[in-house]
Amino acid sequence: MSDPIINVELFDANFTTALCPELILVAGFFALMIIPNLGKATFRIPGTQIRVPYFLGGERYPIFANPRLPGWIATITLILAFASVLMSFDGGLKRYMIVSGSKELLLINGFSRLFEMIFFGAIALAAIASMNRMQSFDSSDKSTNALYNNRRQADFYILLLTTAMGMAIVALAQDLFVLFLGLELASFSSYVLVAFHKESKEGTEGGMKYFIVGSVASGIGLYGLSMLYLWAGTLQLGELAVAFDAAMAPQGYPALPLIALGFILVGFGFKVSAAPFHFAAPDAYAGASSPVAGILATASKAMGIVGLTRMLLIVASPESNDDSAIWLVALGILSVVTMTWGNIAALGSDNPKRMLAYSSVAHAGYMLAGLTAIGAWNWDPELAGHGGDAAIMVMTAILFHLVVLVCFKLGAFLVLSILESEGEVSKMSNLRGLSKREPLLAVSMFIFMISLAGVPPMSGFMSKLLMIMGIVKVAIGNMGDAIFNGDLLSIGDAHWVWWLALIMVLNSAISMFYYLRVIVTMYFHEPEGDRQGPLPSGWQVRTAIFACVIASVFFGINADGLIELCEMAANSLNYSWASQ
Amino acid sequence: MQDYISVPLVGFPIIASLIIMATVSNLSEEMREKMVNPIRWAILLFSLGLLGWTTAMFYNFFVDLNGFEGIAFNNYEFHKRYIWVESLGIYWSVGLDALSFPMVWLTTLLLPITIIATWDEKNGAFYHPLILLMGGALIGVFVALDLFMFYVFWELTLIPMFFLILKWGGEDRKYAAQKFFIYTFTASVVMLLGLVTLYFLQNPLDPLAWSGTMTGRTFDIPEIVHYATIHNSGGNWFLGASMQKIIFAMLMLGFLVKLPAVPFHTWLPDAHVQAPTGGSMLLAGVMLKMGAYGMFRLPLALFPHALEYFQLVLMAIGMVSLVWGSIVCLGQTNLKKMVAYSSVSHMGVICIGIATMQPMGWAAALFMMFAHGIISPHLFAVCGAFKHHYHSMEIGGMRGMAKHSPWLATSMMFAWMASLGLPLLAGFVAELMVLIALWHFLVAEGWSVLWMVGPALVLAVTAAYYLWSMQRTIFEGGDETQPPASMDGQPIPDIANHEKLAMFVLAMLTILFGVMPWIALDMMNDWSVQIFEGLIMPILGNFNGGV
Structure with a gap:
């Protein structure tokens, strides 16, 4: 990472290299709009009999009329984008900053590349899994219903691509305005995606709720941004960080940016579904089709974490050693409330999708605890010692968690998606007897559940362990050294974030209850009356589930490579603790 | 040195059983029924192979104890270490010492015996591989x-046991399995936090060997024990007094729940009563010993x-477990529940042995772990036979089965x-040694030896309760045999040959280790x-008269 950041103006030499994945998305976006519409349309030059073909519209060519085509285009686009991110790691990652004049817009480094991988990977899996979810008809069927349903296919995948695009912009943004643009692009697409599940009554209701609550949260966030602009006169992350540093000095924070920060916290808190902004999440997840719910629980959450990381860790700078950062306490309380609330609510929910939604609230709580710990990196110059390393470790844990979450949380939603193709999945009893009907699916779901619960040797355990280790490392800091120099220290002398780790492990024990219930239901109940035999569905979604299972187990047993990748990404956050 | 442990003792049973289960799950019902016999023979041979392997280890290295490095404190025989997660200082590191070897041998012994005793358990194509996985x-x-x-x-270990209880258990198995899982899981996550805190309390400025590249600390047990021993000497407390107490308490919570000691014991009777015979045998025989083993390996x-500092607390926990376990036994009408509570009371004996802080008490606790590991599977095999043949374990429901x-x-x-x-039976040796160690402890502390009365x-x-239950079920009634109501007037069978074989082997071993305890006790x-x-x-110092 010794290479300097290369500044790239719009359409400069390096522009396509730097933004290759996003450009692929744009290309795919146009392909999705054009290719299914290719037909024998002609245009008659007025006053003549000459018909000039212009190919858009008219009777579709048979190969382009296939209703499954948009799914393939979107999937291939996303996989290409994912591959191009992977390729960019080849031979050492180059860092680029997309600038416009003196304004920094987008930063491409390890951190944003990793998030691009999360977003594209998750959405690609969801796209594969959606391929045979939506009803489609043969292209020769000319009924309105058939035309309408076939048309929806393209809409759905266009929305998936715009979601991916918005999320990628959030990950890259170095300017709060650009960040907000990306956030809204992703949010609006996902509002529609939630409501897209028109087969169920809850779909529209969930989409509506998600939209209303989401736009209120965005509005509040936007208000916070405007206050920040009022205070600092800029929305550039780098300049804001400098302004915060200057303002913090002896007299503590002025009120205006703190209030702004609180508002922004609400906006992103909704995205990560942190309590008490999570109320729309269970409804949205239960209403959306399962792959979309999976996106909300993984990629959308990762997007919220990017926003929080940028705002809290880069702009608002870490806790100084006089314990003055109010936001740290607020975030700590928020994380405890979130994880406890999520777990307790999940205990009582009988709808598997709501249960997974609440469990994702709980996971948001764990990640918020991690963010709190990062903020505390500098708590005591003597005891914290190399606090910067500890902060990097927590960041690594958060990133690791987000990556593996795509494997097992999305995987669980995909299993539900297969069940959904048979009928409603709104009760735990719909899962009954899955082990008899589909042994492999039941084993996959079992692996996802114990991974979510954090049982070794699954990747969920590794991510939880890393998170605990990171938090404890921040809290303990250099106490080992102090103790061996004769200081008598106790747990009370560690930073209070240590207690977050304790609450976290106790919470993960609570969560055991509801994950076990799924396993018990699958393995030890007879199938419901009219739900017998193997499930209908194609190979695509099964392939996606299989990939998730392999990844869930692999990253648990052989985590070293992914940890190193995440550590590299965490290091590249380019934030004061990295230099310490 | 060759790696005698990783592949043959750990990797092979786990991978073989996973492969068998994966293969079987893709077969049709009829094929599964046909495959039961080859599978259980294969698993039996595998497990006999494991037993042979560990016994060979015993003969080659342990009989001549002077040549056994594992006798010395913090020295391990067959020690191998491979990189696992380098950034965090995690290694696949295996080794045996005189603490772990008897437990490993016991596990390999109980595997074939469990398989033989529950030879015709239903759904055997999954059951027997699961037992091997557990092992x-x-x-x-x-x-x-x-x-x-x-x-x-x-x-x-929780996962196969959870499935054993859930799939082959009794009426209330769902409740019991979840209670078992959640109890032990909760305790062990607290233990995990304790371990992580311990990990980070290593001095980063002077990293130990095998430290992670990212954290500068290590998870390596020998290294940490060595480091702790150095820092515990000269009147110092490793990590300082209050920190040491806190982490000790966090680790002990995990081990005491697993043991289980009163007041954390309530999962055990439920799990035992609902578990199938084979599950109970392994649960009582080996799994409970994980708690005691953990206490020796880490906190101690x-x-x-x-x-x-906590000596008296631990002593009190042991005493209460011992007394409470026995008293509750008196009130049981269910044979298996009674046996389960008797396990609680025997685990109390182990606790007392550790708390005496006498070498003899520790040796007694170790031998108790071993002896109970042979005797309790026998008890549960008998209970299982009752359940299997008479469909009832109610002590009051049958008479004169002899x-x-x-x-x-x-x-x-x-x-x-x-x-x-x-x-002359194995359990006596351990109990007697614990009582002697307790006597030493009381004398050394200047306490009244009347405490021995308890x-x-x-x-x-x-x-009393053993004789009472035995008298009721098998002797009383004379010529008027009263079969349990659940028999519905069918003829009363005796146990099957494979059960006879398993119980006979266990009985012989009980006698062997009762008459010649030194085979295991020496090490x-x-x-x-x-x-x-x-x-x-x-x-x-040589405090309280350690012998």
């Missing part, structure tokens, strides 16, 4: 010399000061006698003395 995970716990690996296997070796089932009656009598501590009385109570004794001399004496 692999248990051995993994005992051979792990890395905190991370230890914790991974510690939790991994790392925090001797804290152990001394007449109809002489084999079962004999086995039951033998097992019951072994468990109540009849001289445990001694409890032994009488033990005899335990030497190890206890070594750890006492290597760990406790430099720190605390």
Whole structure:
């Protein structure tokens, strides 16, 4: 990472290299709009009999009329984008900053590349899994219903691509305005995606709720941004960080940016579904089709974490050693409330999708605890010692968690998606007897559940362990050294974030209850009356589930490579603790 | 040195059983039924192979104890270390010492015996591989010399046991299985936090060997124990007094729940009563010992000061478990529940043995772990036979079974006698040693030796409930045999040949280790003395008359 950041103006030499994945998305976006519409349309030059073909519209060519085509285009686009991110790691990652004049817009480094991988990977899996979810008809069927349903296919995948695009912009943004643009692009697409599940009554209701609550949260966030602009006169992350540093000095924070920060916290808190902004999440997840719910629980959450990381860790700078950062306490309380609330609510929910939604609230709580710990990196110059390393470790844990979450949380939603193709999945009893009907699916779901619960040797355990280790490392800091120099220290002398780790492990024990219930239901109940035999569905979604299972187990047993990748990404956050 | 542990003892059972289960799950029902026989024979041969392997280890290296490095404190035989997660300092690190070897041998012994005793358990194509998987995970716990690996296997044992209870258990199995899982999981996550805190309390400025590239600390147990021993000497407390006590308490919570000790014992009777016979045999035989093993391996070796500080608390927990377990036994009408509570009381004996802080007490606790590991599977095999043949375990529901089932009656009598501590049987040796160590402790502390009355009385109570239940079920009634109502007037069978074989082997071993305890006791004794001399004496002096 010794290479300097290369500044790239719009359409400069390096522009396509730097933004290759996003450009692929744009290309795919146009392909999705054009290719299914290719037909024998002609245009008659007025006053003549000459018909000039212009190919858009008219009777579709048979190969382009296939209703499954948009799914393939979107999937291939996303996989290409994912591959191009992977390729960019080849031979050492180059860092680029997309600038416009003196304004920094987008930063491409390890951190944003990793998030691009999360977003594209998750959405690609969801796209594969959606391929045979939506009803489609043969292209020769000319009924309105058939035309309408076939048309929806393209809409759905266009929305998936715009979601991916918005999320990628959030990950890259170095300017709060650009960040907000990306956030809204992703949010609006996902509002529609939630409501897209028109087969169920809850779909529209969930989409509506998600939209209303989401736009209120965005509005509040936007208000916070405007206050920040009022205070600092800029929305550039780098300049804001400098302004915060200057303002913090002896007299503590002025009120205006703190209030702004609180508002922004609400906006992103909704995205990560942190309590008490999570109320729309269970409804949205239960209403959306399962792959979309999976996106909300993984990629959308990762997007919220990017926003929080940028705002809290880069702009608002870490806790100084006089314990003055109010936001740290607020975030700590928020994380405890979130994880406890999520777990307790999940205990009582009988709808598997709501249960997974609440469990994702709980996971948001764990990640918020991690963010709190990062903020505390500098708590005591003597005891914290190399606090910067500890902060990097927590960041690594958060990133690791987000990556593996795509494997097992999305995987669980995909299993539900297969069940959904048979009928409603709104009760735990719909899962009954899955082990008899589909042994492999039941084993996959079992692996996802114990991974979510954090049982070794699954990747969920590794991510939880890393998170605990990171938090404890921040809290303990250099106490080992102090103790061996004769200081008598106790747990009370560690930073209070240590207690977050304790609450976290106790919470993960609570969560055991509801994950076990799924396993018990699958393995030890007879199938419901009219739900017998193997499930209908194609190979695509099964392939996606299989990939998730392999990844869930692999990253648990052989985590070293992914940890190193995440550590590299965490290091590249380019934030004061990295230099310490 | 060759790696004698990783592949044959841990990797092979786990991978073989996973492959068998994956293959079987893709077969049709009829094929599955056909495959049961080859599968259980294969699993039996596998497990006999494991037993042969560990026995060969014993003969090659352990009989001549002077040549066995594992006797010395913090030295391990067959020690191998491979990189696992380098950035965090996690290694796949295995080794045996005189603490873990008897447990590993016991596990490999109980595997074939469990398989034979429950030869025709239903759904055998999954059952027997699951038993083998359980065995692999248990051995993994005992051979792990890395905190991370230890914790991974510690939790991994839950999964096969959870499925054993859930799939083959009794009426209330769902409740029991979940209670079992959640109790032990909750305790062990607290233990995990304790381990992580311990990990980060290493001095980063002076990293130990095998430290992670990212954290600068290590999970390596020998390294940490060595480091702790250095810092515990000269009147210092490793990590400082209050920190040592806190981490000691966090680790002990995990181990005491697993043991289980009163007041954390309530999961055990439920799990045992609902578990199938094979599950109970492994649960009582080996899995409970994980708690005691963990206490020896970590808190005792790392925090001797804290152990001394909490000595009386631990003693009290042991006493209460012992007394409470026996008293509750008296009130049981269910044979298996009674046996389960008697396990609680025997685990109390182990607790007392550790709390005496005498080499003899420790050796006694180790031998108790071993002896109980042979006797309790026998008890549960008998209970399982009752359940299997008479469909009932109600003590009050049957009379005079000796007449109809002489084999079962004999086995039951033998097992019951072994468990109540009849001289010349294995359990007696351990109980006697614990009592002697307790006597030493009381004398050294200047306490009244009248405290001995408690445990001694409890032994009488033990005899009472065992004799009472035995008399009711197999003897009373004379010629008027009263089969349990659940038999519905069908003829009363005796136990099957495979059950006879399993119980006979266990009985012979009980006698063998009762008459010649030194086969196992020698290495335990030497190890206890070594750890006492290597760990406790430099720190605390030859306090309270350690023998």
